[in-house]
Amino acid sequence: MRTTSSFIRIICFAILCAILLMFIISPEKPLEAIYDVPYWLTLSIAIFFMMAIEVCVAALQRILYLSLDSESRDKYDKQQAKEKENQFKWLKTTYKKLLGGKPIEEEHEIILDHNYDGIKELDNKLPPWWLYGFYITIIFAVIYLARFHVFGGYTQSEEYETELEIAKAEIEAWKKTAKDLVDVNTVTVLTDPKDLNAGKSIFNERCVACHKADGGGGIGPNLTDQYWILGGGIKNVFNTISEGGRSGKGMVPWKTELKPSEMAQVASYILSLQGTTPAEPKAAEGEIWVDPDAPVNEISTDSTDINLQQVEPTHLDGTPTDNQN
Numbered sequence: 001m002r003t004t005s006s007f008i009r010i011i012c013f014a015i016l017c018a019i020l021l022m023f024i025i026s027p028e029k030p031l032e033a034i035y036d037v038p039y040w041l042t043l044s045i046a047i048f049f050m051m052a053i054e055v056c057v058a059a060l061q062r063i064l065y066l067s068l069d070s071e072s073r074d075k076y077d078k079q080q081a082k083e084k085e086n087q088f089k090w091l092k093t094t095y096k097k098l099l100g101g102k103p104i105e106e107e108h109e110i111i112l113d114h115n116y117d118g119i120k121e122l123d124n125k126l127p128p129w130w131l132y133g134f135y136i137t138i139i140f141a142v143i144y145l146a147r148f149h150v151f152g153g154y155t156q157s158e159e160y161e162t163e164l165e166i167a168k169a170e171i172e173a174w175k176k177t178a179k180d181l182v183d184v185n186t187v188t189v190l191t192d193p194k195d196l197n198a199g200k201s202i203f204n205e206r207c208v209a210c211h212k213a214d215g216g217g218g219i220g221p222n223l224t225d226q227y228w229i230l231g232g233g234i235k236n237v238f239n240t241i242s243e244g245g246r247s248g249k250g251m252v253p254w255k256t257e258l259k260p261s262e263m264a265q266v267a268s269y270i271l272s273l274q275g276t277t278p279a280e281p282k283a284a285e286g287e288i289w290v291d292p293d294a295p296v297n298e299i300s301t302d303s304t305d306i307n308l309q310q311v312e313p314t315h316l317d318g319t320p321t322d323n324q325n
């Protein structure tokens with residue numbers, strides 16, 4: 001067990017296991033497995049087993065060795081010694097070659113013929129690892145020069161700009177998935193049927209007791225007309241749900257029970273009830289809500305605009321006109 005090769009075996013096994021497990025635990029994003037506790041647990045168990053196997057094999061070898069007679073033991077020892085000598089021979093020779101130094105016995109070949117108070121100088125060659133590294137930088141420089149300065153590659157500031165663009169796009173994409181970041185300032189009307197359905201089930205679960213299933217109103221006000229006590233539009237409705245109504249009226253703040261995304265869903269669902277006709281509508285309370293941000297031109301042409309649906313144009317004498325425009 002205490003030999004170098006068994007250590008190397010264990011390390012290789014650990015690396016292989018680590019990579020394999022990543023792909024097994026999260027095939028889509030392997031690197032994210034490192035945040036998983038089960039990942040590290042499985043890995044440690046696997047490494048532990050590998051160590052146990054190594055220990056067992058070593059112990060077995062030891063027992064076999066002890067059971068040998070002295071002659072075969074000698075033979076075995078010799079063979080082991082030879083193997084040990086040859087171990088990593090290739091690595092050792094390459095390492096020496098890369099350093100390129102002369103052995104001390106041959107130094108007389110490269111000694112220079114000056115001598116300062118006994119200090120002599122050797123004319124060693126440059127170590128090959130350094131020299132080849134230097135050549136590589138020269139080749140790199142030539143390629144770099146041609147690529148970026150002769151054939152007009154991108155500049156560093158352009159590279160910076162594109163990376164910034166990519167990062168901004170990534171932040172946008174992330175914000176879309178991180179729905180709970182919405183607050184009263186950023187909330188928008190959700191139109192995805194999935195969100196509206198989620199809003200509907202929240203409404204049916206928690207709000208119908210006071211607002212009725214069709215939003216017609218009971219203890220709470222009618223939510224289907226365009227009269228609002230606390231202000232209409234997605235931002236006000238979101239705010240009412242989050243912070244509650246006027247004190248003592250019965251509408252509690254829901255922010256402790258609902259996530260921001262859920263409040264946005266239920267708020268959007270409530271707004272989708274606008275203009276529907278509930279079975280027993282409660283009389284209008286509050287005031288007609290006019291969206292201050294609505295573009296003025298569109299108000300008169302857009303017949304679906306919720307602010308206008310019940311404001312019927314009248315003649316001067318008060319009778320309704322046929323003209324819906």
Ligand code: HEC
Nearest residue numbers: 206207210219220221228229230231240245246249250251
């Ligand atoms: C205990 C009864 C009760 C429950 C439950 C309740 N509400 Fe209300 N709600 C009210 C009352 C009462 C008001 C009026 C508050 C006021 O006058 O200040 C109100 C007002 C509102 C308003 C503002 C209406 C306007 O005219 O401005 C909205 C929006 C609203 N509720 C949504 C909800 C949602 C969404 C839920 C469920 C998560 C819910 N309510 C649950 C009683 C309730």
